[in-house]
Amino acid sequence: MSDFDLIVIGAGPGGYVCAIRAAQLGLRVACVEGRDTLGGTCLNVGCIPSKALLHATHMLHETQENFGKMGLIGAAPAVDWAKMQAYKADVVSGNTRGIEFLFKKNKVPWLRGWATIPAPGQVRVGDEVHAAKAIVIATGSEPAPLAGVEVDERTVVTSTGALALPAIPKSMIVIGAGVIGLEMGSVYARLGTAVTVVEYLDAITPGMDGEVAKTLQRILTKQGLKFVLGAAVQSVTKTAKGATVAYKLRKNDSEASLDAGIVLVATGRRPHTAGLGLEALGVEMGPRGTIRTDAHWQTNIPGLYAIGDCVAGPMLAHKAEDEGMAVAAILAGRAAHVDHALIPGVIYTAPEVASVGQTEEQLKAEGRAYKVGRFPFMGNARAKAVFQGEGFVKILADAATDRILGAHLIGPAAGELVHEICVAMEFGAAAEDLALTCHAHPTFSEAVREAALACGDGPIHA
Numbered sequence: 001m002s003d004f005d006l007i008v009i010g011a012g013p014g015g016y017v018c019a020i021r022a023a024q025l026g027l028r029v030a031c032v033e034g035r036d037t038l039g040g041t042c043l044n045v046g047c048i049p050s051k052a053l054l055h056a057t058h059m060l061h062e063t064q065e066n067f068g069k070m071g072l073i074g075a076a077p078a079v080d081w082a083k084m085q086a087y088k089a090d091v092v093s094g095n096t097r098g099i100e101f102l103f104k105k106n107k108v109p110w111l112r113g114w115a116t117i118p119a120p121g122q123v124r125v126g127d128e129v130h131a132a133k134a135i136v137i138a139t140g141s142e143p144a145p146l147a148g149v150e151v152d153e154r155t156v157v158t159s160t161g162a163l164a165l166p167a168i169p170k171s172m173i174v175i176g177a178g179v180i181g182l183e184m185g186s187v188y189a190r191l192g193t194a195v196t197v198v199e200y201l202d203a204i205t206p207g208m209d210g211e212v213a214k215t216l217q218r219i220l221t222k223q224g225l226k227f228v229l230g231a232a233v234q235s236v237t238k239t240a241k242g243a244t245v246a247y248k249l250r251k252n253d254s255e256a257s258l259d260a261g262i263v264l265v266a267t268g269r270r271p272h273t274a275g276l277g278l279e280a281l282g283v284e285m286g287p288r289g290t291i292r293t294d295a296h297w298q299t300n301i302p303g304l305y306a307i308g309d310c311v312a313g314p315m316l317a318h319k320a321e322d323e324g325m326a327v328a329a330i331l332a333g334r335a336a337h338v339d340h341a342l343i344p345g346v347i348y349t350a351p352e353v354a355s356v357g358q359t360e361e362q363l364k365a366e367g368r369a370y371k372v373g374r375f376p377f378m379g380n381a382r383a384k385a386v387f388q389g390e391g392f393v394k395i396l397a398d399a400a401t402d403r404i405l406g407a408h409l410i411g412p413a414a415g416e417l418v419h420e421i422c423v424a425m426e427f428g429a430a431a432e433d434l435a436l437t438c439h440a441h442p443t444f445s446e447a448v449r450e451a452a453l454a455c456g457d458g459p460i461h462a
């Protein structure tokens, strides 16, 4: 038996951040991870490898679409898929090794193996049982199964298989027009794959601002993606050349099917908590397989905490990181809080989509009086100069107080621009506060200021 103040189970963005922060705050902490590398889904088979492929294929797209316009003449580069995969693998290993280095630097031992919790205050890894004053479960999520669909990660794949296909497929059906479907669909469409996205709802990106969703669908359609909306997938059957996806159109119950070489199932993820021994411990569960916790992430078992994808809230790496830091602070005797209402969401398509706070749809449903400040990137000199004038920034502010309630962006660097609005909202700022803040010219961020101006006396360049 060895003793720790804290054992964190899982070394994804929630777990490794929690462990490092706890060590920085003086706790004796260890982190258990069963994969061969640290970083969890995000670094190994999620956010990071997908960004490598999105970047590489975006560059390819730029050479095809815009190089000629700038006087850069010559044949567009050919794709060496093996080399692109090797680049992706390098990006991943650079990041996962970076976490290993940070663990050493902060003196966080990596307990290699899959953990179980045999009793409160105990963590078993292999043959060893370690005692800890506190345990944080940060075991993340896994693709949710879809009825009638068997994933083999070769022909019918989740995001994990889609990131590592042996060859660029001629055709692909993506089930689900959520974040994974649109990001991976974009990657393969840019590589020449005929991509069709089949979505259950009547719009893409559920939960996102409706105007942004419509604009994104229009832009992605121009980029070659096809969409079948309002279609409930019934089954996926493997064929000699790939697979057949059978679906029912919800508006009239008519049945149809599509064939493709590869089918990507991207219909959501579910908490990954099986095998920890939670049932035997009597841990209370919440909706959709989540672990129920109090506002300080403690479960009904004293000393047992849970964060990230396996508890309530959006399944996002940065949300897990924030919760990891907060729990570490609480265990070190400090106060901490994470406001789920101010967690930004980003889709890394081209153009990017970003949002924070409430959507117009939510404000309408609440019956709240609000005003809209909108500014198109076509009015932004920098965006136009680099052929990225599509999209807009939309800021929603309280009609009476001008306090910012939400922001929804589609356009160049939207995933970066959203953060000044996050900071403003953390400080309870009014749209006028953003509008009166000097923004350097020429930058994309001027579009944020102009949208804030549009909440008041109006923008200058639209």
Ligand code: NAI
Residues within 6 Å of the ligand: 047, 146, 175, 176, 177, 178, 179, 180, 181, 183, 198, 199, 200, 201, 204, 205, 206, 231, 232, 233, 265, 266, 267, 268, 269, 314, 315, 316, 345, 346, 347, 348
């Ligand atoms: P998602 O929840 O974003 O989208 C799933 C989509 O599948 C929805 O539009 C849903 O209506 C649709 N769907 C469900 N059942 C269906 C059926 N039978 N037929 C057709 N469509 C169906 O889930 P996704 O894209 O799998 O992502 C999983 C998680 O990973 C999300 O929580 C997401 O936030 C996170 N993620 C975040 C990223 C980012 O922040 N950039 C990137 C990738 C994933």
